[in-house]
Amino acid sequence: MTVQTAPELYQPTSLDDAVERLAIAGPDAAPIAGATWIMRSPSRGESFLREYVSLARIEELRRIEDDGASLTIGAAVTHARLAGALAGYPALEALRQAASASANPSVRRQATVGGNLCTRDFAAADLVPALLSLSARVILAGPAGTTTAPLSRFLATRDTQPQGTVLAHVSVPLAPVVSAHARLTLRRAGDYPVAIVSVSAALDEAGVVGSATVAVGSVEPVARLWPELASAMTGRPLDADAAVRTARELAGAFTPRTSVEADDWYRLQVLPTVVGRAVRALERRGRAGRA
Template sequence: MIPAAFDYAAPSTVDEAVRELVDAGEDAKVLGGGQSLLPVLRMRLATPTKLIDLGRIPELRGIREDGGALVIGAMTTHYDLQRDPLIDAHATLLGKATATVADPQVRHRGTFGGSLAHADPAGDLLAPVLAMDAELVVSGMDGRRTIPAAEFFVDLFTTALRPGEILVEVRVPKHTGWHAHYEKFNRVAQAWSMVAVAAAVHTEGGTITEARVGLTNMASVPVRARAVESALVGQPATAESVRAAAEHAAEGTDPAADSNADVEYRQHLAKVLTGRALTAALGS
């Protein structure tokens, strides 16, 4: 199908983009990499009056250090994030999750911020961002504000972004020296996750001192497997500890039933994949 007619703007600064969005009103859409929005436009599931393209704003791209955090521009592509040495050194979990996103073509065009703002519960980058206690910086007419990841994802395809606000960057605390893995289950290659697990652990002397576990597609928003994290801390980094902790993975979740899996199957997958993710992380 052919999209409905719309006006188009390509601002060169964040302030310009915010003004364009506010002036266009509630029927405007923001274009990042377009990997989620363009199919929706073609099927006319969305008919915006105006499209604000963020692709010409240089400050929205790139990765830099800022003290104990990495700052990732919202328009940084999955491909650039996956290849960046700062990610490899300080945010291994994020890099491993990014490598599983769709296919190379999508990773070259899709953007980090676009995936987060889209807030698809099956998206592969939401749970890692949540697990790493990231903060999302948004800009609006009243300036910038910072939203913890735990508060950013509100519901199915819904975020804490207010009308007229744009996601500009994500601040990810450094997890230098942590072991991490992202374990994903889908029926065919490049498909959305039926369930996935983002796991990161820190060990000292063979003992797990800290643990972060995020779950993909186990609720309308990404969720932390807090019971798993609690069960791991203070335990030896062994297969037995992992198996015992993974049994708690489904606690506090609310997965949906659909044509791919019912609730019980997704809860089973969460336990199995948590065990696999932790085992792979500790093995690394």
């Protein structure tokens, strides 16, 4: 019988210490945040690593700071806390909705922003498309110092980050936009969403879209932007029915995935419907803003 030794837990109180420890410990160590993904490693057929470096006692990773131009969110902020903090930020409604709709209340009290963005092989992460649609940037702390990058670039390089890299903060511009997050589940307890659409749009006084950003999660293995749909929405008033039609025409650009929740073809089939829900929510917000 193979007995796996319990992993060691290192609990630094500074980010520098966490990065240094991870760099020294090597590939058999990783950060641990809310542990909602790591604790289920055995159910995915994965072994625990030899050591985890906890981010829970690092004060700066738990802060949310508003400097007037952007909101900087620490990686260890939980979904529940984020949802509460965003109540006063109507432009960031997509992110508030994502943080309040993921999983269930007890998971939302544990799962963190950093964990959501850093979990490999988790296609249905809700905060990822929401933050993509709001043009978020990530701040990474690593052995060679601190770097910032658009979230989209981080996602493309996530699996090849140097050992010791910790996602420290996410910075979201406080732009005058309306935004929304829509997700479709198959309505079974604990289900992951089959498709997720997050949209933001800057509207002029007549309600015409000056610019739009659309992001799609859970359809492909990693969430991504949908610039072609965003372009088609620009220069005209918000129109959910038109967005659904365009989404149907353009959906062939995706390479959907199959998982236990849904087949590839089904994700593509429902994607335009989820687009429609998100844009309809934007229409309501746009009207409320002009009233």
